[in-house]
Amino acid sequence: MRALVNRGDGGLGVDLTEVSEPDPTPAELVVDVAGMSVNRGELRLLAARPEGWRPGQDVAGTVREAAADGSGPPAGARVVAWVDQGGWAERVSASVDRVAVLPEGVSFSAAATLPIAGMTALRALRVGGELLGRRVLVTGAAGGVGRFAVELAARGGASVTAVVRDAIRADGLAQLGAARVVFDIGEAEGPFDVILESAGGSSLTAAVRLVAPQGAVIVFGNSSGEAAEISFGDFVGRPGARLEGFFVYASAQPPSFGEDLERLTDFVARGELNPHIGMEVSWTKAEAAFAAVAERRVNGKAVLLID
Ligand SMILES: NC(=O)c1ccc[n+]([C@@H]2O[C@H](COP(=O)([O-])OP(=O)(O)OC[C@H]3O[C@@H](n4cnc5c(N)ncnc54)[C@H](OP(=O)(O)O)[C@@H]3O)[C@@H](O)[C@H]2O)c1
Known part of the structure; x- marks a missing residue:
């Protein structure tokens, strides 16, 4: 073969x-x-x-x-x-x-x-916590994981802000349920209860400054390859906020990968995930x-x- x-x-x-x-x-x-x-x-x-x-x-x-x-x-x-x-x-x-x-x-x-991108979106959102009525920010929202995260969070009842590079990258995100699409994380209006962050560098720094008290910044990637500057002062006014590293192989298990794959394929079959x-x-x-x-x-x- x-x-x-x-x-x-x-x-x-x-x-x-x-x-x-x-x-x-x-x-x-x-x-x-x-x-x-x-x-x-x-x-x-x-x-x-x-x-x-x-x-x-x-x-x-x-x-x-x-x-x-x-x-x-x-x-x-x-x-x-x-x-x-x-x-x-x-x-x-x-x-x-x-x-x-x-x-x-x-x-x-x-x-x-679905496997890596869909499961990462599903499981990273789970680690972030409840979605109904909450405010969610997704960076890298034009990409594989990002688009799934936007649609799953919106379906879960969250108000979702998506960060993309430009209007071409924004194509289709509103239809997936994004309430707002911004072309720079600096344009996002926080605070956010859950932030899915994968761009890294200055995006991660900005994400920490946008998280709500008791909120969560779930860091699952560093697409830019850049280091982020973060200090204790960034958490002033957001007591209890957490910064959590997410690894799809290790986080939020069980259920098994097969059960989550079945869940995702069912969403697709019902037109709830596109x-x-x-x-x-x-x-x-x-x-x-x-x-x-x-x-x-x-x-x-x-x-x-x-x-
Ligand atoms: N922790 C885990 O278990 C896990 C699992 C899966 C993926 N990941 C990571 O999650 C990230 C997203 O994965 P993916 O497969 O969805 O990737 P992808 O399809 O390439 O999407 C990445 C998105 O990030 C945005 N981005 C912003 N700044 C960037 C930069 N400097 N360089 C490259 N992209 C940048 C891009 O959108 P714009 O062009 O609109 O900015 C792009 O849409 C990657 O870093 C990947 O390694 C981690």
Whole structure:
């Protein structure tokens, strides 16, 4: 079978190469992959990992072999799966507790956007706390996680302010439920009960200065790569506010990844969550998709299709 394999050039180079078939454990099924999505974090891994490493965490496709222990969906089921790596391949093994069966009407492309980005948005909001009637700020709102966070928070009853770079990046955010879209965090009118922050640097500093007393700044990324200046004085007037680091692999569990994937796919099937696919290309054009994500040219998610 073929897979995208890291060229190991310190950049975003991959080669479509013949590799060995998956070797599932008894609690893993094997998926014939149809679609997969790209996450900003995976680009960092590509640049850092050695030649021959196989990337890819978000996959959707059809079960080729059910798990040998009898658990999970049967062969032929349409599924979405979260895998640790090696998912950008014609076939991949996936643990049954990180798989959800796709409801009718949810495409492989839409499903492939959900694992990392959808789960990060869902779980980071959970860590932030209650949403009903509360004020939520989302930075990086044009991106994969950001768009899901805006829509999930708005659906949960929050008044959401979204921070994006410009009007092109703002496209569709009002329809997802954003009450306000601003082009600089300095234009956001706080205080906010929950802030999802991933731009880092001056954005993180500004976020702390916008949080309400007892509110939460959930820090889940540093897309800018910049350090933030924060001091005790920034918390004056906001007693009890917390600054919390969020890691999707480690935070807010249980439920299992599979249960949350099922929840997200159900939202999509009911039209309550609308994956925004800003770019969809053949996996033979993967490097073009990586460049577009890295250069902030993709609104929402970039999807790769196996053709
Ligand atoms: N902690 C975790 O477990 C976890 C899980 C998933 C993702 N993440 C992190 O969360 C962040 C978002 O991930 P994603 O996959 O949604 O990425 P993405 O699709 O590339 O979105 C990132 C967004 O951040 C905004 N941004 C603001 N300043 C930026 C800068 N200096 N450089 C790049 N982007 C900037 C961009 O929007 P504008 O162009 O409109 O500014 C872009 O829409 C990333 O940092 C990622 O590593 C963390």
